[in-house]
Amino acid sequence: MAATAKSTSFYPEYRPHGRAHSPLVIPTHRRVETFAALIHCSSMLLLPCLYFFLWTREAFWPFLITYTIFSYILDDTQSMGNSIYRTSSWFKKQFIFRKFVDYFPRFLDKEEKIGPRYLFTAHPHGVISFGITAALLPSHTLKSSKSFRSLFPGISVHLLTLPTQFLIPFYRDYIMALGVGLVTKAGITSILRRNHSVAIVVGGAHESLFARPGMNRIVLNRRKGFIKLADVAIVPVYVYGENNVHKVYNTTEQPNGKNSKTLKTFLNLQLLLKKYTGFTLPLVNSRSIFNYDFGLLPYKRRMDVITGKPIYIYRMFNNSIGDKVTEEEINYYHEMYKANLIELWEKNKSFATEWDEKLKIVE
Template identity: 30%
Template sequence: MSCPKKPDYLQALSLLQWPLSYLAIFLILQPLLIYLLFTSLWPLPVLYFAWLFLDWKTPEQGGRHSAWVRNWYVWNHIRDYFPITILKTKDLSPEHNYLMGVHPHGLLTFGAFCNFCTEATGFSKTFPGITPHLATLSWFFKIPLVRDYLMAKGVCSVNQPAIDYLLSHGTGNLVGIVVGGVGEALQSVPNTTNLILQKRKGFVRTALQHGAHLVPTFTFGETEVYDQVVFHKDSSVYKFQSFFRWIFGFYCCVFYGQGFHQGSFGLLPYHKPIVTVVGEPLPLPQIEKPSQETVDKYHALYMDALHKLFEQHKTQYGCSETQKLVFL
């Protein structure tokens, strides 16, 4: 178990506001919209819902970045809490589109969020001319206000139409997919590097259909910031977790970190450095209907590139020389 140090309170509160802001939208702003319908201010929610109807397809048509939201200073406090950094190994040309594999999922995907959904680590300066989009569960974009907040940070839907749109309209788009998905969250245990990737080939097929370059990334430290209680697959708790995922689309993981006071337990993550290493892009030909053999070929090349990326940087960013990257 990690030995926690005393957290900076401003950084800790900034970190907590990230998930709590969504909770506030659910419990405060959305009920407020409904309440206003029965007051003299009813035109406000009516106008919003009318605009929502007209704007319904936007999450599948490139979304709506907000430089203002991405540059909020609060993201800097989240960055400094761990701290979080991004490392570029090769330039990304704005003349191409890219499909980026994000590994590992971790529990809350701190590294991917801070690096690709905010400017806290200077993404636009590191990769000039590249517009990042991090894909997440589609049903989030059906929730009023939440969808707008997500799109402002550059988050897009993980469904096929949304990804196809970004990879076929213009250039300089970088679409990040957490390939292991929510199932990989259960693999998020300190001192392990298990990735669900062996049978995940849809992203390779999509990249081939658009001629997009594949970009491997690995976030060191993502699985080190929380301890997780892992349950046996035959246990009732695991069955509940599976049922929860069937209903909501993600697992209800049992995890803990540190509290506000030194040496205490809580839901704050441990202060462990998180480093996202962005690998060299792998050029792919554009094939409208790639064969399974072709998909398998480039999937193998991608896994090899990801493995090399991990091996080249693992000892520099907290892994032991003997630690292996395991593909499940």
């Protein structure tokens, strides 16, 4: 059961077999899973590096010029919802992604059977939202009990992300091949109109600053935009253990109440970056390939992805379909959503560790 009184500072260190360094002899499948996690986590850096490296080779210039013009001037795939046609089942079935999914021991469960057109809203954000990503990643052709699609047959779900992700050369094509779309109103509605479902991480970049082991703090009170999509059902999703796979230095709270100018300055920089780019950079230290106490790779800890009961949205307070969504309706369903999310947490809190604090809506 989840602890309610223990401080998250007591969360145990990640020391498999009591070691700080990875042993030389380790099962091959573990090494391969770690390598797959490394490749996927580094893709945002490796792929643009490859793009700029190819510019140093004249033979690739015709391809690069064509690619650049098409990607940044002509291509409106993600904004028009056409990213669903760029999804590649063949690509998602590749060995590297199967092993990345297996890197996190996981259990996936649902509370109720649902249909083909829903808005899945995941919590918490974590540093990179590995839980919901790995749950949606396997193609429907895989025979995996860890696959979202194996539990929800017939439902095609696309994870949505920030527009800035689609500005990164080669990486934009990489994530679209994995079924990722654009998390804007136009991007969401265009996919829903095609009878596909979407998944978003509601807390956003600001919530990543709370991604510390043992923490279950989410940003929700001021996140109401997803409620405005009044013609779909909303399905809350909670990923137990999402915040436990990275060690994030907390800049949002001062230790022992001390007024640290350094922490305040860094927090202001993080918030400034979030304001102008949509994302921020938490201070992360986790593990690497050869040691367990320093690096940027996520810890190999269990994550449990639990989907709740759908909240069906109907027009209320004498409003009809086609009328503008009112603040009264938004607040009504937002309160209902918060109540359902808390109920989901309480009902399934056995998936939390004994070191995890209770779910808290902090903002």
